[in-house]
Amino acid sequence: MxxxxxxxxxxxxxxxxxxxxxxxxxxxxxxxxxxxxxxxxxxxxxxxxxxxxxxxxxxxxxxxxxxxxxxxxxxxxxxxxxxxxxxxxxxxxxxxxxxxxxxxxxxxxxxxxxxxxxxxxxxxxxxxxxxxxxxxxxxxxxxxxxxxxxxxxxxxxxxxxxxxxxxxxxxxxxxxxxxxxxxxLDLRFDGPGDGPGIRPPRCEPDPEAVGALAPRLAAAQRPAIVAGPVPACRALPADRVRELAARIGAVALCEAGSGATLGDGAGFPLVDAFEPIVRCPSAGSGLMPDLVIQLGPPPVSKGLDAWFAAPGAPARIVVAAHGVPDPWHAAHLLAADPLAGLEALAEAAGGADRAAWLARWERAVRAADEARGRALEEVPGQAGLRESRALAAVLARLAPGRHVLLANSLPLREAELFAPPPRTALSVITQRGASGIDGLVAGAAGAALATGAPVLAVLGDVAALHDVGSLHVLRDRALPVVVAVIDNRGGRIFEQLPAASSGLAAGEFEAALVMPPRVDLIAAGAAFGIPALRAGDAAALRAALD
Structure with a gap:
């Protein structure tokens, strides 16, 4: 040969x-x-x-x-x-x-x-x-x-x-x-091809470790479950998380990227889009838990970060199959797949009457949704389109079961703050490993290719520019992907940093951090043969989405 x-x-x-x-x-x-x-x-x-x-x-x-x-x-x-x-x-x-x-x-x-x-x-x-x-x-x-x-x-x-x-x-x-x-050239490399392949092993919790941690949960008066972002293939089942939270008497705070969120229909005590509550200055008086069970990676939430880093922070149990996802350096660790670990803790600790605790949270959820609705009301005669209203309009237009990719920086955080009630049951895709904004157009294309389902990618203008070259993939494969770009002239998330009020001249702050792209993304789409629409107000955005 x-x-x-x-x-x-x-x-x-x-x-x-x-x-x-x-x-x-x-x-x-x-x-x-x-x-x-x-x-x-x-x-x-x-x-x-x-x-x-x-x-x-x-x-x-x-x-x-x-x-x-x-x-x-x-x-x-x-x-x-x-x-x-x-x-x-x-x-x-x-x-x-x-x-x-x-x-x-x-x-x-x-x-x-x-x-x-x-x-x-x-x-x-x-x-x-x-x-x-x-x-x-x-x-x-x-x-x-x-x-x-x-x-x-x-x-x-x-x-x-x-x-x-x-x-x-x-x-x-x-x-x-x-x-x-x-x-x-006529050869075909046939083979078994129909076997189960290699499957990743499950990480079951050690009974002795569960036994050591369960009394802490049983003694807690204000327990909370916190679910941060995970890859879509490891999304948490909302109905099961809610069931376990109800059995424990805990409120389950589930971020958009956890899978158990954005209108899953599971209902209280599972709470999605909880960020307005935990950022509220008065929340600490009656809504801060005394024990947190963190499922998997740390949450993105700015409000929870402040709670966990503050003096008198709640005790935490981190449930993770491997690694120590604890940037606050103060958690007990249960090595297990998150859902398996939560099930084991719930079984060992049993239930308790925590009705008053849950009632406080349920009132807070209703108040937050009412405040969110007021914040998203359109003001007659107001020109332009705020990021919050743009994102709310996009999420409200999606049919149940659709896949939505939320870019890091503002889109993901704005979804936590402004996702309008009632929230649609969506499959949320995030990129929270290294938390970068690169490759998101191609990432949305990969999700559509692998699942066969339509994907809406919500990006900022800097993230869109980062991966504008991947538009050729959407064109070549004719994939069912829509890219919605919130063009707010640069990295506006940096305006939430202390540097924004540190006395830097506006021009220097923009040059060092915001860096407005000043690129016509409509023309970029046309260059790749992809149709694009510009929406400058709420009515135009709704028409474009329809």
Whole structure:
């Protein structure tokens, strides 16, 4: 068998192994060195090959797909700097625990460190931001059985699924000739393909640890459950969280990104869009809990942050499968999947009569919704469109079950403050691993691709500019994605920082932090062949959404 044939068959075996382990999407960017692998991917039944010209967009698309499904998405790039463009997405996947498998094609060892073109050291390209970095060697090596590449695929997916889940880097050397022999172009890399794949293990709570913490919950007079943002594939079930909260006698404060929020229909004591309550100066007198059960990552809430950092802060139990998500340095830790840990605590602690505590919160929820409604009332003759009203109008127009991606900075925080009642049952997508604003257009595209469901991405103008190049993905794939840009002339979230009132001149503050893009996003959409509408007031926005 020729070296080119061995190379092509090894690539197909590797990709079929990734499919059998659970991967379903391969995002391919162009390149000669990676061509044999790209051609093999198209010949693996059960793998969808998605072509994306820019590696950065490709990586965030794969991230969006994996974040929505929990399945590892596969990336393919050629040699040189191509794979380095994945790094921001790998950082987010690392921090948010999202499974990715990145496969870089490489020049053979005899060309490395010799100034050969498009050749860099790719063996440790992502440093500590991957769960595993594995050099596969040369795919054409006659001494390596093809079964070893199928085994490497299983190793990669097992590492990507964790726990903790995260990105994995595979590096494969390919030699010329890169073109597979013509007689192999009709080959199909069939295989099992119908097995369960590799599933991530559940982390069950230790009974002794539960027994040590349950008395604290039983003794609490004002318990609260707090659910922060998680990837959409690990969204908390609202009905179960509400049921457990009711059994305990706790109020459940669930942020938009937790999954158990924004009109899930579960009802009190599950509370969504609670931020106006916990930010209220008078809330501390009767609404601050004496014990908090934090499910998973820390909440985004500014109000809760102030509570947890203040003297006399409530005691906290953090339930997390791994790691210590406690930036306030004062929590007890229960190592478990969040829902499993909450179920175990509820069973061990039992219920209690906390009706007065819940009644205070129920009154506060009604008052907050009434105040929110007044704040969102349109003022006759008022020109323009505030961020809060724009976001409220967008959320109110979405049909139940729709997917909405809320960008970091203002959109996510404004949703917590101004989501109008009654709130629609939505699937909320956030990017809260490293909490960056990059790659969100591609991330929305990945969610739509993987789920087949329409996605509305609500971005600020800076976030939109960050990923304007990914508009080509929406056009090429004709994906059901709508991008709603709140164009407020720059990073206005910085106006909430102390620096905004520190005496900096307005021009210097804008130049250093706000940085208005001054880009015509309507024209940018037209350049990519994507229709765009401008809405300058509430009526125009409603018409555009309809």
């Amino acid at each position: 020729s070296a080119a044939a061995r190379q092509f068959r090894a690539a197909g075996t590797l990709l079929a192994g990734l499919r059998d382990a659970g991967a379903r999407i391969v995002v391919v960017s162009p390149g000669a060195r990676s061509m044999p692998i790209a051609l093999a991917a198209r010949r693996v039944p059960g793998l969808e090959t998605v072509a994306v010209r820019d590696e950065r967009s490709a990586a965030f698309l794969a991230l969006g797909a994996a974040r929505s499904t929990g399945r590892p998405a596969v990336l393919l790039a050629t040699s040189g700097s191509a794979g380095a463009h994945w790094h921001p997405a790998f950082v987010e996947a690392d921090a948010a625990e999202i499974p990715l498998v990145g496969l870089t094609a490489d020049r053979p060892p005899e060309l490395r460190h010799r100034r050969a073109p498009q050749t860099i050291d790719q063996t440790d390209l992502f440093a500590r931001h991957v769960r595993l970095a594995l050099d596969l060697g040369a795919l054409s090596d006659p001494d390596v059985p093809r079964a070893a590449f199928a085994s490497a695929a299983r190793v990669a997916v097992r590492a990507a699924l964790g726990p903790p889940a995260g990105p994995v880097h595979l590096n494969a050397s390919l030699r010329k000739p890169l073109e597979p022999p013509g007689e192999l």
